[in-house]
Amino acid sequence: MELRSLTSQDGHSQTGAAALSGETAFDLLRASIGRPDLDDASLLACLTETLDVLGLELSAEDLVLSEDNAQLLSTVLRCTAFPQPRFPMAMPDHSLNVSLTLPFAAKRTSTLGRIAGVPVRAFRRKG
Amino acid sequence: MSGGSGGSFRAGIGVQSRRLGALVLTLTLTIGAVSMFGTIAQSDGYDWLDVVRVGLIAISAFWLAWGTCTALLGVLFTPDTPDSISGLPEGRTAILVPVYNESCGPVFARIEAMYRSLQAEPGWEAIDFHVLSDSTRADAVEAEKAAYRAALLKLEAGGRLYYRHRSPNVGRKAGNIADFVRTSGGAYAYMLVLDADSLMRGKTIMEMVRRMEAEPRLGLLQSLPQTIGLKTLFGRMLQYSSGIYAPTFTRGVAALQGDAGPFWGHNALIRVAAFAGSCGMAPLTGKPPFGGHILSHDTVEAALLARDGWIVRLDADLEGSYEEAPPNMIEFAKRDRRWCQGNLQHAKILLAPRFSLWNRTNIVQGIFSYLSSPVWLFFLVSSLAAPLVAPPPVYFDGHSPFPVFPHPETTTALALLFGVGALLILPKATLLVRAILRREAWRYGGKIRATISSFLELLITSMLAPIHMMFQTRSVMQIVLGADSGWPTASRDDGTISFWESLSASWWMSVTGVAGLFFAHLFAPELWYWLLPVALPLVLAPVLISFTASVWVGNLCHRLGLFLIPSDVEGDPVIEMMEAAEEGGADDVSAASLQARGVA
Numbered sequence: 001m002e003l004r005s006l007t008s009q010d011g012h013s014q015t016g017a018a019a020l021s022g023e024t025a026f027d028l029l030r031a032s033i034g035r036p037d038l039d040d041a042s043l044l045a046c047l048t049e050t051l052d053v054l055g056l057e058l059s060a061e062d063l064v065l066s067e068d069n070a071q072l073l074s075t076v077l078r079c080t081a082f083p084q085p086r087f088p089m090a091m092p093d094h095s096l097n098v099s100l101t102l103p104f105a106a107k108r109t110s111t112l113g114r115i116a117g118v119p120v121r122a123f124r125r126k127g
Numbered sequence: 128m129s130g131g132s133g134g135s136f137r138a139g140i141g142v143q144s145r146r147l148g149a150l151v152l153t154l155t156l157t158i159g160a161v162s163m164f165g166t167i168a169q170s171d172g173y174d175w176l177d178v179v180r181v182g183l184i185a186i187s188a189f190w191l192a193w194g195t196c197t198a199l200l201g202v203l204f205t206p207d208t209p210d211s212i213s214g215l216p217e218g219r220t221a222i223l224v225p226v227y228n229e230s231c232g233p234v235f236a237r238i239e240a241m242y243r244s245l246q247a248e249p250g251w252e253a254i255d256f257h258v259l260s261d262s263t264r265a266d267a268v269e270a271e272k273a274a275y276r277a278a279l280l281k282l283e284a285g286g287r288l289y290y291r292h293r294s295p296n297v298g299r300k301a302g303n304i305a306d307f308v309r310t311s312g313g314a315y316a317y318m319l320v321l322d323a324d325s326l327m328r329g330k331t332i333m334e335m336v337r338r339m340e341a342e343p344r345l346g347l348l349q350s351l352p353q354t355i356g357l358k359t360l361f362g363r364m365l366q367y368s369s370g371i372y373a374p375t376f377t378r379g380v381a382a383l384q385g386d387a388g389p390f391w392g393h394n395a396l397i398r399v400a401a402f403a404g405s406c407g408m409a410p411l412t413g414k415p416p417f418g419g420h421i422l423s424h425d426t427v428e429a430a431l432l433a434r435d436g437w438i439v440r441l442d443a444d445l446e447g448s449y450e451e452a453p454p455n456m457i458e459f460a461k462r463d464r465r466w467c468q469g470n471l472q473h474a475k476i477l478l479a480p481r482f483s484l485w486n487r488t489n490i491v492q493g494i495f496s497y498l499s500s501p502v503w504l505f506f507l508v509s510s511l512a513a514p515l516v517a518p519p520p521v522y523f524d525g526h527s528p529f530p531v532f533p534h535p536e537t538t539t540a541l542a543l544l545f546g547v548g549a550l551l552i553l554p555k556a557t558l559l560v561r562a563i564l565r566r567e568a569w570r571y572g573g574k575i576r577a578t579i580s581s582f583l584e585l586l587i588t589s590m591l592a593p594i595h596m597m598f599q600t601r602s603v604m605q606i607v608l609g610a611d612s613g614w615p616t617a618s619r620d621d622g623t624i625s626f627w628e629s630l631s632a633s634w635w636m637s638v639t640g641v642a643g644l645f646f647a648h649l650f651a652p653e654l655w656y657w658l659l660p661v662a663l664p665l666v667l668a669p670v671l672i673s674f675t676a677s678v679w680v681g682n683l684c685h686r687l688g689l690f691l692i693p694s695d696v697e698g699d700p701v702i703e704m705m706e707a708a709e710e711g712g713a714d715d716v717s718a719a720s721l722q723a724r725g726v727a
Contacts, residue, residue, distance in 0.1 A: 078283035081279055089309060089400070096409070096411065096427070097409075
């Protein structure tokens with residue numbers, strides 16, 4: 001994944017220029033911060049929280065949609081607590097429990113088993 | 128993972144040769160010690176207890192000799208310069224800072240220092256920080272959130288600094304890291320796993336990433352963290368020994384381990400895909416302490432990576448990697464208690480499928496690093512008891528009309544004593560001489576001060592060794608018996624412990640020491656003086672523990688130029704930034720300040 005540089009001037013001028021429609025503005029914002037995993041609602045929630053923390057009387061929608069707020073948006077983004085990227089990776093668990101199964105004895109009794117007259121299954125640990 | 132090239136084949140042969148050489152030398156020294164002790168023990172006739180003692184001395188001597196061989200290998204072995212790419216790394220890196228009810232100020236001060244240090248490096252934009260909280264106390268969680276918000280505003284690190292809290296903290300730290308991988312692992316090629324007390328230079332982090340990119344088979348790259356930030360005498364000694372001895376000793380470890388190197392759980396860069404594919408660990412069957420989630424996960428993760436063909440490497444040349452450590456013996460013993468349980472639990476996975484012989488050897492070493500204390504104690508106790516069960520001397524054996532007196536083995540006993548002493552002292556002495564000859568002693572205060580520091584460190588750690596033995600033996604016994612007597616005191620932030628706090632933690636050692644001396648006086652008076660080097664520190668344990676926990680004594684040593692470490696002498700900007708961040712608060716990033724900047 002190509003995450004972004006929030007401090008990149010290119011990224012923020014793109015964001016600032018995207019005032020034609022809400023959909024385009026949010027798409028460009030996602031692209032500029034490299035967070036395709038964040039939907040519009042999540043972005044707005046993050047920005048609203050930051051505006052509250054900063055004590056700015058401005059709505060998140062206005063911040064994103066208005067061309068005049070490009071520099072402010074850049075600053076607000078740099079102060080925003082985004083959630084962690086949602087890019088799951090499979091991590092299978094490996095069992096390290098030692099099996100007491102005797103080798104070479106899958107379908108027959110082991111030597112020990114033959115001597116003792118006990119099938120090899122008896123030597124296996126359950127679970 | 129595919130196999131290696133001709134170069135790696137030759138390297139593999141080299142590692143095998145070094146392992147064989149170290150094993151032969153260790154066995155030779157062990158056989159020498161055992162035969163000498165056997166000669167001493169049979170001077171008054173053999174009995175069953177002598178057999179036990181010979182077995183115990185064999186185990187102890189092997190362990191001691193193996194450590195000496197490792198240190199000597201570190202002196203003799205010069206590793207190849209690792210490959211590193213010259214340009215900017217392509218893969219993104221996540222720096223993971225797991226926290227668990229820690230004090231937030233220092234944690235976020237370290238993050239700030241690393242963040243600022245990284246900003247000076249080209250390519251830093253490809254690195255994000257993730258604070259992964261497993262905290263269980265509500266007040267700790269709230270403090271973390273506030274500290275995170277403050278750091279975010281101060282650093283303007285939105286989109287680069289993340290915070291996540293999870294509850295319940297399933298699987299502890301291993302579960303915490305696994306949770307990150309399963310949630311966000313796909314966004315990153317590498318992850319730098321830290322501890323809450325870890326600190327690393329930005330330059331070192333970038334160099335580790337470049338080395339990782341240069342070797343596609345490298346699954347984990349471990350740096351050698353230097354201990355910093357301690358003010359007590361105990362802490363300063365710990366810092367000094369980790370600074371002057373650990374790099375060379377670690378080279379010896381690397382010489383023996385080759386591509387199946389160690390993972391110490393932090394200050395290591397890991398290839399995320401390799402970790403995700405290889406290192407998921409299901410809980411062990413059975414109940415704790417031996418069943419359940421694997422506690423000391425790092426050794427096991429290194430073994431899991433190696434068994435899937437990934438290289439696990441320790442690069443001891445990487446500087447600028449730091450950690451903190453317990454400031455006094457009580458805190459040290461508490462940490463040791465946790466590690467001891469984790470390492471003993473590894474007995475259950477020793478025979479796990481597909482582990483390499485060397486990884487199994489590593490696991491055994493980890494277990495034995497704690498079992499060696501009870502072995503030593505058992506040897507001392509059995510030696511005290513030996514005169515009670517020894518057969519009476521036979522002056523007339525029937526072959527001679529004249530009395531035959533037992534042959535005195537004083538010379539052999541002294542030779543064995545000096546031999547063991549040499550094995551204990553030789554590694555440190557060699558490493559000190561090496562530092563002086565290589566003109567590195569100035570980094571530790573100069574030749575004279577480094578020599579005095581080494582002498583004092585050896586003297587004081589020798590006095591503290593019986594106390595460590597008792598703490599570790601108690602830990603092993605508690606774990607085996609499934610008990611935990613708890614810890615009586617908590618030290619202050621600077622690590623100081625009062626005499627009374629020390630007494631409440633170690634009175635039982637004083638009682639043991641006095642009882643041992645009294646027993647020896649009554650039943651084995653010839654051993655009384657031999658027992659003093661062990662029994663006396665035990666009797667004085669409360670004094671020694673509180674004395675070595677003194678910040679005043681630690682600072683006095685510092686003013687005298689003793690126990691200095693390179694960061695004391697040369698300074699390190701990342702440490703200075705951390706200290707400045709800890710002293711300063713958050714910047715004002717309010718609407719007013721934004722207006723002042725002309726953006727609101």
